[in-house]
Amino acid sequence: MTTLSLSQFLPHVGEAFRLAQADDNARAFDLLQAEALPSGWSPGHAGFSLEFTTAAPGAPLSQGTYTLHHPVLGPLQLFLVPIARSEERVHYQSIIN
Numbered sequence: 001m002t003t004l005s006l007s008q009f010l011p012h013v014g015e016a017f018r019l020a021q022a023d024d025n026a027r028a029f030d031l032l033q034a035e036a037l038p039s040g041w042s043p044g045h046a047g048f049s050l051e052f053t054t055a056a057p058g059a060p061l062s063q064g065t066y067t068l069h070h071p072v073l074g075p076l077q078l079f080l081v082p083i084a085r086s087e088e089r090v091h092y093q094s095i096i097n
Contacts, residue, residue: 004096006048008073009034017052017068017076029054029068029092037097047097052080053089058088 009031016028029052037047052068060082069075084091 004076006034006046006096009048009050010041012070012072015070017070019054019066019068027049029055032091038094047095050078050094050096051083052092052094056088056090057087058084061092 013031013034016030019027019029021027032051032053033051034048037049038070061080063079063081065077065079067075067077078094080092080094080097082090
């Protein structure tokens with residue numbers, strides 16, 4: 001298993017990651033921010049948070065592990081949690097620690 005780091009994601013803030021769904025529709029998740037967690041959050045590892053945003057057609061995805069694809073980073077399995085919703089967008093967070 002490859003260890004993920006904040007430095008891998010920082011250059012890709014603002015870029016789209018794709019979630020392939022069972023109905024063969026790809027859904028774009030834009031990386032809105034990538035930031036370090038406060039020190040002491042995860043002793044011995046530099047934890048960080050990723051926030052994604054996507055269009056909000058229908059119900060948001062349930063929290064769970066999903067595979068997001070990025071042209072440079074490749075496929076990434078991330079545990080996503082919906083954290084905010086407007087009429088147009090849903091925000092998801094993934095904590096890496």
